Amino acid sequence: MSIADNIKSLKKETVPIKVTLIAVSKTKPAEEVQEAYDAGQRLFGENMVQELVEKYEQLPKDIQWHLIGHLQSNKVKYIAPFISMIQSVDSLKLLQEINKHALKSNRVIDCLLQIYIADEETKFGLGFDEAIELLRSHEFAALKNIRIRGLMAIATNTDNEKQLKDEYYELKIFFDGIKQSFFRKDDNFNTLSMGMSADYKLAIEQGSNMVRLGSTIFGQRVIKHWKNN
Ligand SMILES: *Cc1c(COP(=O)(O)O)cnc(C)c1O
Numbered sequence: 001m002s003i004a005d006n007i008k009s010l011k012k013e014t015v016p017i018k019v020t021l022i023a024v025s026k027t028k029p030a031e032e033v034q035e036a037y038d039a040g041q042r043l044f045g046e047n048m049v050q051e052l053v054e055k056y057e058q059l060p061k062d063i064q065w066h067l068i069g070h071l072q073s074n075k076v077k078y079i080a081p082f083i084s085m086i087q088s089v090d091s092l093k094l095l096q097e098i099n100k101h102a103l104k105s106n107r108v109i110d111c112l113l114q115i116y117i118a119d120e121e122t123k124f125g126l127g128f129d130e131a132i133e134l135l136r137s138h139e140f141a142a143l144k145n146i147r148i149r150g151l152m153a154i155a156t157n158t159d160n161e162k163q164l165k166d167e168y169y170e171l172k173i174f175f176d177g178i179k180q181s182f183f184r185k186d187d188n189f190n191t192l193s194m195g196m197s198a199d200y201k202l203a204i205e206q207g208s209n210m211v212r213l214g215s216t217i218f219g220q221r222v223i224k225h226w227k228n229n
Contacts, residue, residue, distance in 0.1 A: 003032060004039035006217045015211060019204055022066055022193075024214030026051065027221045030058045036217065037063065045087070045212050049075040056082055068152070068212055070124045073097040081105045087112040087152040087193055087212075090124045092134050095146055102145035109145065112152040112193055115174065117167045119156045128174055135182045148183070150191030150210075151175050155199060164199050168206035175207070 001009070007023070015021050024045040025033045033044060037060060046052035047069025056065055064084035071088055079086075080101035089095050089111045102109040113134070116125030126134065134140055135148075151174070155167045175192050183189030195203025195211035203211060215221065 003035045003217060007036060007039045007041055010213065010216065014201060014204075016204065018209060020191075020210040022068070022210060022212045023217050024068065024196075024212050025055070025218065026069075026214065028218045030055055032218055033059055033063075043084075045214075047088075049078055052083075053078050066212075076101045080107070080109065083109060085110040085112065085149065088114045088124065090114045090126055092137060092139055095134070095143060096139065099143040099145045107145065108147050110149045111146050112150050112191060113148060115151050115153045115171060117153045117155060117171050119158075119163070119167075123154050125153065131174075131178070132181075135178070147188055149188055150193065151178070152193035152210075154196070155194070155203075161202060164202050165206060168194055168199075168203050168208065172207035 010021060020043065022043050022045040023036050023041050025036070026045070026047045033055060042062060043064045043066065045066045045068040046055065047067070049071070052065060052067060065082065066085045066087055067079060067083055068087045070090070071086060071094060073094055076097045080098065086098060086109060089098070095111065098109055098111065113131050114125040115131055116123060116127055151171065153171050155164050158164065171194060172192065179189055191210055192208055193210040193212065194208040197213050197216040200208070200211040200213060
């Protein structure tokens with residue numbers, strides 16, 4: 001099936017209207033992003049800053065770009081002028097850096113806190129306690145050019161459905177608690193980004209309202225990293 005067909009069938013069959021679909025275009029050439037764009041897709045996710053910036057420059061300006069990969073503080077400046085959402089915020093220090101560059105660009109940048117839920121040592125993210133500590137801090141309260149829109153997580157890379165379900169369930173409970181404790185009056189805190197190609201149906205069942213799909217839309221990725229940056 002073509003990229004356009006894949007997007008259409010996802011929207012028709014498995015991704016409900018209330019769930020936002022992020023097309024993860026990492027490693028894929030700009031022509032393929034354009035194909036998805038021509039099929040009506042406007043939200044795209046990338047995990048490398050340099051690749052993201054190059055695609056931003058080449059492609060239509062009404063694309064909303066989401067950064068979904070680990071972000072180093074010294075690279076924030078390259079994306080701050082245009083990024084639509086940074087889903088991978090995993091420290092207060094990074095959030096402060098994003099705030100600083102957002103201010104310079106005269107913007108408020110939407111962010112998700114990335115929460116560590118996987119049973120693996122390689123995944124980035126804040127632990128539940130660390131996220132709470134961050135949200136309670138005076139330093140966080142002082143940041144006026146970022147807006148926390150919700151939480152993001154990557155589950156364990158496993159076929160074990162019970163484990164995936166448990167991880168996503170736990171994150172949904174945590175999300176509801178954070179909403180209640182810190183964002184009760186803030187309608188902007190409304191995004192729970194969980195689910196990738198292998199497990200998005202399960203994630204949606206557990207309360208996800210944003211899924212990040214790469215291979216389901218664009219086919220398998222041949223190379224893992226398009227370029228090192
Ligand atoms: C690559 C990636 C995805 C998409 O993965 P697929 O399995 O191709 O759907 C989603 N989220 C993050 C954070 C990624 O790095």
